[in-house]
Amino acid sequence: MSPVDIKDLDLLLEKVYREGGYDFRGYRRGTVTRRLEKRLHATGRETCQDYIQFLDTHPEEYEKLADCLTIKVSGFFRNSYAFHQVAHLVLPELVSEKRRRKDRSLRVWSTACARGQEPYSIAILIAEFLGCERERFDISIYATDISRTALKEAEAGRYSPKEVNGLPKTILKNYFSHADGHYQATADMKRSIHFSHFDLTSSPQPPFMNLDLIFCCNILIYLQKQLQEHVLDMLYRSLRSQGYLILGESETLPNSLRTKLSCLDTKARIYKKVSVCF
Ligand SMILES: C[S@@+](CC[C@H](N)C(=O)[O-])C[C@H]1O[C@@H](n2cnc3c(N)ncnc32)[C@H](O)[C@@H]1O
Known part of the structure; x- marks a missing residue:
């Protein structure tokens, strides 16, 4: 089961928007959840709620999260x-x-x-x-x-x-x-x-x-x-x-x-x- 509950995810994205200045509220939930799980793992948090608390004491995490949520795969003449x-x-x-x-x-x-x-x-x-x-x-x-x-x-x-x-x-x-x-x-x-x-x-x-x-x-x-x-x-x-x-x-x-x-x-x-x- 995913450690990311959909209601907690909404709360988190709202917080990231209001306090971190990054607006991911309209991004597809599937990708956001998968990527967020990586940050949970990297910061040693078990649930989305734990991660929300972690952000309060580690504001530098906002930028790391934003970086993780934006997928930067590209290539020359990709298509x-x-x-x-x-x-x-x-x-x-x-x-x-x-x-x-x-x-x-x-x-x-x-x-x-x-x-x-x-x-x-x-x-x-x-x-x-x-x-x-x-x-x-x-x-x-x-x-x-x-x-x-x-x-x-x-x-x-x-x-x-x-x-x-x-x-x-x-x-x-x-x-x-x-x-x-x-x-x-x-x-x-x-x-x-x-x-x-x-x-x-x-x-x-x-x-x-x-x-x-x-x-x-x-x-x-x-x-x-x-x-x-x-x-x-x-x-x-x-x-x-x-x-x-x-x-x-x-x-x-x-x-x-x-x-x-x-x-x-x-x-x-x-x-x-x-x-x-x-
Ligand atoms: C998968 S890459 C695509 C790169 C390139 N356009 C290509 O097709 O290879 C997606 C890019 O979109 C950027 N991105 C995501 N959300 C964005 C936003 N709200 N405004 C501008 N760029 C955004 C990411 O940082 C990332 O560099």
Whole structure:
């Protein structure tokens, strides 16, 4: 039997929100319970109630709990099919529209960037697509996450051979330097990426507007339906008319947004904001 009683869990999440400043109340209970059990074990507590008392005398535990509840598994070009389709479906359309309108800006948001593999993959994809035309574009990739530890590592851009395993040799050569047995993202690639802290679920307003492309991958799966809708509604507002939204491979849109975002590729979870006429 789980040491986590559902009523105690509600009490705990309320306390974590009020006193620790982290809002996990709308996260899926199954994942939260499994992860919380790890902290119970690590702190030597038997039940959720014991853990609630433990938090009173060990406030530093809030951050450890938050870190444990946020799953940071990621990888370069994690959903390879989606990245392939972004290169073959989204970027050609987007870039030719930009050329037509003589608009040289490209604004992209990686909404839960974890340790940075996603925004670096996006930077590589765009650079490979534009080739020498890249210099003529003003590329901004905003990369945000709730985890400050993950963001620090993302900003450092240092990866083990295992983490870059699978990247083609030419990509490694052109976008990373190799030293001390690690691969370091080049300063040139980093220049277009702006890392910052942002909590997708607690903030009513989007931090960026008029975006061309948003990646919201493998974060919605941890949230309850209502919270997923709240996040997606905010992302919808931050997309420009005819901007693109990419979800994780097992994530989907709520009914309320299906007429506002048309699906370009069901398998790659690529959506396009329907033209907004004023
Ligand atoms: C499984 S990783 C996904 C990383 C990347 N997007 C990918 O698909 O590989 C989930 C990330 O979501 C972040 N996260 C969880 N809750 C969040 C929130 N409320 N706001 C922003 N990021 C959040 C976690 O810290 C973690 O880095």
